[in-house]
């Protein structure tokens with residue numbers, strides 16, 4: 001079976017390992033076309049993002065919203 005090795009960097013928002021039923025990594029790519037942006041492309045595996053691909057919000061380093069990571073949902077209320 002062919003395996004694709006994916007490397008992530010510090011700008012990415014990858015939390016743990018999420019895989020689909022075929023054991024492929026689940027993530028998406030955010031893109032920011034703004035030439036002034038510090039981060040133009042980053043990987044993310046938050047299950048809650050809606051604005052991905054070319055319609056992404058800016059990266060958090062560029063003032064965009066922080067992705068909600070699985071297990072750290074603020075509505076879980078674990079750290080009240």
Ligand SMILES: [Zn+2]
Nearest residue numbers: 044046049067
């Ligand atoms: Zn995302």
